[in-house]
Amino acid sequence: DIQLTQSPSFLSASVGDSLTITCRASQGIGSYLAWYQQKPGKAPKLLIYAASTLQSGVPSRFAGSGSGTEFTLTINSLQPEDFATYYCQQLNSYPITFGQGTRLEIK
């Protein structure tokens, strides 16, 4: 199985900050990677697919990059609604796997 390791697992930041979350795959997955945002008690929301394509309706302050084994999600100028948990997901091969999540909290 392909393991995805997100770093950091926990992040504290302030409104207006910019930050980067990293997702490393245990083997190459091309660009078959998605990023999701999840708020407490809610379903995940697709932010980025194919490693760098912004899902329709998602603010442009979110950006994804990378290929192969290393990927990043960057959030510029954090807004209050961005405080949530973020997951990466690989779709290169079965079983489909998720990273363990990065919890973003307000400092």
Place this chain on the structure above:
Amino acid sequence: QMVESGGGLVQPGGSLRLSCAASGFTFSDHYMVWVRQAPGKGLQWVGRIRDGPNDYTTEYAASVKGRFSISRDDSKNSVHLQMNSLKIEDTAVYYCARLYYHSGGFYADYWGQGALVTVSS
């Protein structure tokens, strides 16, 4: 929009069937997926079902293979998750989601609100 139903409390070894009713898009054109989340834990892919042109074939996570099965009824815009031989570790919120195809990958772009399944004696 996707709306799950059928969750509840079941004893270990028991069975439960979740349903997911879809609306607002051409259901038969899309693969569908089930993802679960144990209390306080991360997301876990459960399995997916392809569309009719791809023979409605399915894949499952190893942890549920042989116990869970996914089916769909395109005439009713619904997908189902039959869960048998349930274990305590199957306790989770179960989400259904639509899969969107892009350049060889299938991405879950619309999700239901989730159905809680609790396995306990």
